[in-house]
Amino acid sequence: MPRVLSPEVSVVDGRKQKVLATLIDDYIATAEPVGSRTLARKYAFGVSPATIRNEMADLEELGYLEHPHTSAGRIPSDKGYRYYVDRLMRPSALDPDVIEQIRATYRVRVRELQWFIHQTARLVAEMTAYPTVVLAPPLHEARLWDLRVVAIEPETVVLVLRTDTGIIQNRTLALPEGLDAKDVAAMAADFTTRFRGTLLAELQERVLDGLSHQLGHSWRLWEELLGWLAEAPDEAERVTLGGALNILNYPEFRDVSKVRRVLSFLETEAAIDSLLTRRPEHGVLALIGSEIDREDIQDCSVVMASYELGHKVVGTLMVVGPKRMEYRRVYAILETVSEELSRVLNWA
Numbered sequence: 001m002p003r004v005l006s007p008e009v010s011v012v013d014g015r016k017q018k019v020l021a022t023l024i025d026d027y028i029a030t031a032e033p034v035g036s037r038t039l040a041r042k043y044a045f046g047v048s049p050a051t052i053r054n055e056m057a058d059l060e061e062l063g064y065l066e067h068p069h070t071s072a073g074r075i076p077s078d079k080g081y082r083y084y085v086d087r088l089m090r091p092s093a094l095d096p097d098v099i100e101q102i103r104a105t106y107r108v109r110v111r112e113l114q115w116f117i118h119q120t121a122r123l124v125a126e127m128t129a130y131p132t133v134v135l136a137p138p139l140h141e142a143r144l145w146d147l148r149v150v151a152i153e154p155e156t157v158v159l160v161l162r163t164d165t166g167i168i169q170n171r172t173l174a175l176p177e178g179l180d181a182k183d184v185a186a187m188a189a190d191f192t193t194r195f196r197g198t199l200l201a202e203l204q205e206r207v208l209d210g211l212s213h214q215l216g217h218s219w220r221l222w223e224e225l226l227g228w229l230a231e232a233p234d235e236a237e238r239v240t241l242g243g244a245l246n247i248l249n250y251p252e253f254r255d256v257s258k259v260r261r262v263l264s265f266l267e268t269e270a271a272i273d274s275l276l277t278r279r280p281e282h283g284v285l286a287l288i289g290s291e292i293d294r295e296d297i298q299d300c301s302v303v304m305a306s307y308e309l310g311h312k313v314v315g316t317l318m319v320v321g322p323k324r325m326e327y328r329r330v331y332a333i334l335e336t337v338s339e340e341l342s343r344v345l346n347w348a
Helices: 013-031 036-042 049-062 078-089 096-105 112-129 180-197 201-232 244-249 256-266 269-276 325-348
Strands: 130-135 144-153 155-161 168-173 239-242 283-290 300-309 314-320
Touching: 013 036, 013 049, 013 078, 013 314, 036 049, 049 256, 078 130, 078 283, 078 325, 096 112, 096 325, 112 130, 112 239, 112 325, 130 269, 144 180, 155 180, 201 300, 244 256, 244 314, 256 314, 300 325, 314 325
Parallel strands: none
Antiparallel strands: 130 239, 130 314, 144 155, 155 168, 283 300, 300 314
16 A cells, blocks of 8 residues: 655654664654764664764754753654654564454444444554544445345334445334335335435435335335435544543653643544545545644644445545654554455455
8 A cells, every 4th residue: 555645754864763763763662862972872773872962953943853941862853753654664574473453353243334433443542552534435425225024013114225435324213004024125125116316415305306106105104214324423422432531641742731632633524524535545644743634633743544345435444643643654544454354345
């Protein structure tokens, strides 16, 4: 899966690249500003601490590093992280047992999209140790694929709807007098044949006008059905959040106000939707700090990948964490999970 690159940034030479990559890896691991002596002691640069210090000073002047007032060491800037993600890092090679865990998650008989969404949010949050959001396809963009009837009582049925994006919805309906489950099942089959491929948002207008003379005493049943199909999905059904409290594990979020802002973002569908215009059609994309264009989470990075159904992007995986994120591992996990989720949905 390709990496989504940012616009061109200033290129640095080979030794500066090594210093920058090593410093960022160390800072990601320790959360402590990194000094030249630390780099010289822990890593084999083959040059003196003074030479490393000069390289770090150049990188700071170029905007890739920042110098916290309370420390002699440096930390990466947003620009530094950007260069690291785009040009210096290589995604981690996942262990075979991790890949098998991902595949085993989807190796089940269940074929309902919402189940896959919840399992994916749980899995990614557990594997990355960061809060994870998974967005299901919006129902208003879905098209009718199948409508079936399950009788549960003599006068009550469950209507089961499946869309072209894999969404399965169901509703219990009381049968009008004079209709039984077999009658409704036959009508549902005819309904599917006539209107498969129609946007759910357009069904009410198209169907009732076209069938009003045929529906007779079942008019109210279909009016209720079409009203249900036209409803906007509940927010809880579209956005699934996993591992929200993982954010508390990182020292950057010891400030309660920062935690409150991040949790508020994670729980607000409109806030999450504001990022979707930038989601990748293919590959994995990171938005770092100020690139997010949202003040409430500019202390964070967001890494996104899309999943597909029928070669069409239908949903998004999103990991939110500190800018000091383990990008290499997150990229590898999102690549693997999005590919596996797309595979199993298309197979289903």
